Amino acid sequence: SHVLTQPPSVSVAPGQTAKIACGGNNIGRDSVHWYQQKPGQAPVLVVYDDSDRPSGIPERFSGSNSGNTATLTISGVVAGDEADYYCQVWDSSSEHYVFGTGTKVTVL
Amino acid sequence: EVQLVESGGGLIQPGGSLRLSCAASGLIVSSNYMSWVRQAPGKGLEWVSVIYGDGTTYYADSVKGRFTISRDNSKNTLSLQMNSLRAEDTAVYYCARDRIGYCSGGRCFGGDAIDVWGQGTQVTVSS
Numbered sequence: 001s002h003v004l005t006q007p008p009s010v011s012v013a014p015g016q017t018a019k020i021a022c023g024g025n026n027i028g029r030d031s032v033h034w035y036q037q038k039p040g041q042a043p044v045l046v047v048y049d050d051s052d053r054p055s056g057i058p059e060r061f062s063g064s065n066s067g068n069t070a071t072l073t074i075s076g077v078v079a080g081d082e083a084d085y086y087c088q089v090w091d092s093s094s095e096h097y098v099f100g101t102g103t104k105v106t107v108l
Numbered sequence: 109e110v111q112l113v114e115s116g117g118g119l120i121q122p123g124g125s126l127r128l129s130c131a132a133s134g135l136i137v138s139s140n141y142m143s144w145v146r147q148a149p150g151k152g153l154e155w156v157s158v159i160y161g162d163g164t165t166y167y168a169d170s171v172k173g174r175f176t177i178s179r180d181n182s183k184n185t186l187s188l189q190m191n192s193l194r195a196e197d198t199a200v201y202y203c204a205r206d207r208i209g210y211c212s213g214g215r216c217f218g219g220d221a222i223d224v225w226g227q228g229t230q231v232t233v234s235s
Contacts, residue, residue: 048207097143
């Protein structure tokens with residue numbers, strides 16, 4: 001089954017670029033989705049199918065996926081991007097959703 | 109507007125039972141892959157269970173045999189019956205909809221991203 005590993009934390013200065021990795025065995029073969037979760041709120045989908053954005057999500061959010069690592073990139077970080085971020089894939093062999101361990105993004 | 113609203117959470121003793129409900133508006137529960145996802149205090153997201161449009165269900169190993177997902181098509185609601193509750197089941201439980209999951213012609217297609225989430229309901233298992 002899938003195990004998705006993320007760094008516990010990432011710190012970034014305002015206006016800079018944050019990159020959040022999601023590691024998994026041959027994850028490049030899967031479609032990876034990313035969620036943003038702020039304290040006390042439900043998760044929000046920010047990237048789906050590796051690199052597509054739902055309507056209403058700023059272009060600052062982008063994604064890529066290759067080999068054993070998927071990456072969420074937040075360009076021109078603003079204070080409002082401070083949140084927990086989770087990657088997710090669908091495990092078709094077990095018909096389960098699998099979430100990554102989560103990364104806390106801190107805006108300095 | 110698409111909306112999911114959970115209810116039924118509360119404080120329950122270990123070994124007890126609780127039934128969560130999720131009222132949907134703007135979408136048809138029976139036409140979608142619908143899931144429950146939980147989040148223990150200070151922890152990450154954990155998928156719990158899914159029900160497909162054709163009624164097929166799947167469970168995380170941590171809840172298999174104790175939890176049952178179901179839906180009421182006439183009320184457009186999703187439910188989670190939780191039995192033999194343990195302290196480790198303490199979490200916020202979210203109702204959620206898969207972005208593209210659907211069933212047609214005897215086959216089901218989905219398992220993608222979750223694009224609609226409820227606000228969550230707190231379940232606390234403690235004596």
